[in-house]
Amino acid sequence: MTAAGLALPVRRRRRVRYGVIALAFYVLLFLGFIAAPIVSVVAVSFSTASFIAFPIPGFTLRWYWRIIEYKPFVDALIVSGEVAVLSTIFGTLLGVPAALALARSRATAAAIVSNFLLAPVTVPAIVLGLSLLYFLSSLSLGISFTALLIAHTVAGIPYIVRTVLSVYRAIPPDLEEAAAILGASRWQTLVHTTLPLVRPGVFAGGLFAILTSLDNLPLSFFFGSAKTNTLPVVMLSYMENQFDPSIAAVSTVQMLIAIVVLLIADRVYGIEKLTS
Amino acid sequence: MTAGSPLADIDGKARRSRPYRLAGPSWIIPVLLFLGFFFVIPLGANILRSLQSGQATTNGPLFYYVKLLTDAYYGGVIVETLKVAAISTVLCLIVGYPVAYFMVRFAGRWNAVIVFLLIAPLLTSIIMRTFGWRVLLARRGLLTTQLFEWGLIPRPLNLADEPFAVYLGLVHVLAPFMILSITAVLQKVDVRLEESARVLGASALGTFFRITLPLSLDGIATGCILVFVVTCGSFLTMLLLGGGKITTLSLLIYQQFNVTQDVGFAAAMGNTLLFIGLICLALQARFLRRTGVKS
Numbered sequence: 001m002t003a004a005g006l007a008l009p010v011r012r013r014r015r016v017r018y019g020v021i022a023l024a025f026y027v028l029l030f031l032g033f034i035a036a037p038i039v040s041v042v043a044v045s046f047s048t049a050s051f052i053a054f055p056i057p058g059f060t061l062r063w064y065w066r067i068i069e070y071k072p073f074v075d076a077l078i079v080s081g082e083v084a085v086l087s088t089i090f091g092t093l094l095g096v097p098a099a100l101a102l103a104r105s106r107a108t109a110a111a112i113v114s115n116f117l118l119a120p121v122t123v124p125a126i127v128l129g130l131s132l133l134y135f136l137s138s139l140s141l142g143i144s145f146t147a148l149l150i151a152h153t154v155a156g157i158p159y160i161v162r163t164v165l166s167v168y169r170a171i172p173p174d175l176e177e178a179a180a181i182l183g184a185s186r187w188q189t190l191v192h193t194t195l196p197l198v199r200p201g202v203f204a205g206g207l208f209a210i211l212t213s214l215d216n217l218p219l220s221f222f223f224g225s226a227k228t229n230t231l232p233v234v235m236l237s238y239m240e241n242q243f244d245p246s247i248a249a250v251s252t253v254q255m256l257i258a259i260v261v262l263l264i265a266d267r268v269y270g271i272e273k274l275t276s
Numbered sequence: 277m278t279a280g281s282p283l284a285d286i287d288g289k290a291r292r293s294r295p296y297r298l299a300g301p302s303w304i305i306p307v308l309l310f311l312g313f314f315f316v317i318p319l320g321a322n323i324l325r326s327l328q329s330g331q332a333t334t335n336g337p338l339f340y341y342v343k344l345l346t347d348a349y350y351g352g353v354i355v356e357t358l359k360v361a362a363i364s365t366v367l368c369l370i371v372g373y374p375v376a377y378f379m380v381r382f383a384g385r386w387n388a389v390i391v392f393l394l395i396a397p398l399l400t401s402i403i404m405r406t407f408g409w410r411v412l413l414a415r416r417g418l419l420t421t422q423l424f425e426w427g428l429i430p431r432p433l434n435l436a437d438e439p440f441a442v443y444l445g446l447v448h449v450l451a452p453f454m455i456l457s458i459t460a461v462l463q464k465v466d467v468r469l470e471e472s473a474r475v476l477g478a479s480a481l482g483t484f485f486r487i488t489l490p491l492s493l494d495g496i497a498t499g500c501i502l503v504f505v506v507t508c509g510s511f512l513t514m515l516l517l518g519g520g521k522i523t524t525l526s527l528l529i530y531q532q533f534n535v536t537q538d539v540g541f542a543a544a545m546g547n548t549l550l551f552i553g554l555i556c557l558a559l560q561a562r563f564l565r566r567t568g569v570k571s
Contacts, residue, residue: 154311
């Protein structure tokens with residue numbers, strides 16, 4: 001590969017193209033590596049064997065029935081959904097006003113406060129969960145749905161604040177100013193001008209918060225009880241006792257739920273607008 | 277507020293220097309109270325707990341920290357935590373950089389597809405992805421069976437409960453973050469700089485190591501620190517794929533919490549983990565500021 005320094009452009013282009021083909025092949029391999037475990041879990045969820053074996057001996061929906069029969073799975077799924085949605089709503093109610101107030105300020109204090117609101121995401125969830133459990137226990141909230149909800153709200157606030165901050169900073173103040181000049185009250189300006197403008201930020205942040213909450217095992221397992229187990233907690237304890245494809249079936253269902261959430265988000269708003 | 281006051285502002289000069297603000301500072305108060313109460317106080321109480329509970333009350337406040345750092349077993353766990361995090365960071369960088377480079381320089385309209393394929397796995401739970409590696413690497417798993425049929429391994433081994441499997445799982449979960457951190461910076465590197473280097477006689481490898489790599493250091497640093505911190509905080513991969521052969525600080529917290537319930541010691545371990553994370557963030561802030569000054 002020691003290309004002569006003054007090689008003709010034509011020759012160089014040929015050589016580069018071989019390199020690019022090799023690189024493209026490597027990227028394909030890498031994407032296969034990323035997809036492999038996910039695809040194989042979906043495959044195993046339909047396997048007739050009660051242990052993991054390839055090639056799959058036959059096709060069955062038995063493990064999906066098992067989810068419905070095994071009550072902890074269903075209960076946990078409901079708890080997970082409730083916690084994800086409620087914590088995101090609370091996080092939005094707390095985070096959006098703060099982000100709106102902080103976005104346009106150039107004061108040092110505002111920068112410090114913004115960083116503080118983003119801080120919970122940098123604390124390992126396992127540390128946050130441990131600390132919150134003992135603190136809430138001292139308030140006799142201990143292992144309860146409320147405690148779980150508080151923990152997930154703390155963890156979700158940074159996602160909402162971050163996206164709303166960046167979206168609101170990109171919006172010129174002229175529109176709100178125009179609304180105010182035309183006689184809108186503060187409240188009217190907020191409802192009719194500001195909130196519609198920052199909606200993509202609220203939406204994207206909320207989506208992040210919901211998806212992280214659904215999968216936040218290190219935070220949830222501290223608050224686990226029969227009534228407050230989230231889906232990942234139940235899955236982990238199930239895996240520690242037995243090892244059958246129903247875990248694969250639950251995983252597949254959970255993935256489908258996430259996809260449905262995303263599709264709804266796409267219908268309501270449009271994914272391209274969320275990611276840009 | 278009526279229409280009168282904003283109208284009056286129009287000819288005042290203050291308007292230009294200070295743009296219209298809808299939200300006042302008071303809008304921040306609820307979230308500050310909430311996080312103060314449920315984030316700052318719990319973490320603070322956790323520090324106090326590690327200094328003043330259980331054996332720390334009789335043996336001095338730093339008892340648990342001394343135990344953690346000097347005891348052969350616990351000291352080894354801290355070293356192993358840092359080792360696993362460092363190795364997985366380097367692996368993610370090596371595996372991910374070529375992908376990032378391809379995405380920015382050659383992928384063109386396929387870039388969006390690759391970004392989608394990198395982000396899509398985030399929709400699945402970490403349990404699913406880790407379980408997937410068990411499916412592939414178990415004694416009768418897909419990969420093991422194939423390797424055996426190709427004659428690459430003498431008999432169907434269980435590859436799932438090995439350090440190898442832990443690194444595979446960590447790279448699988450974290451490489452996308454590394455790649456996206458690098459592409460964010462690489463996108464801003466002008467391709468003409470590379471072309472100039474080639475025209476002026478540098479080899480392809482020389483151009484890469486002298487131009488492309490140094491210019492993308494910012495993204496590499498961001499990605500590395502992200503991967504390092506997340507690895508330090510994760511225990512699921514080690515728990516499900518390590519087969520007890522790799523014990524890190526977070527895994528130890530999880531096990532201690534389930535088994536012994538030594539509150540003070542668990543708190544001390546959590547704070548040590550937090551401290552490692554804070555050092556990484558401080559390094560990041562310092563590093564990014566320095567490169568910021570240069571450019």
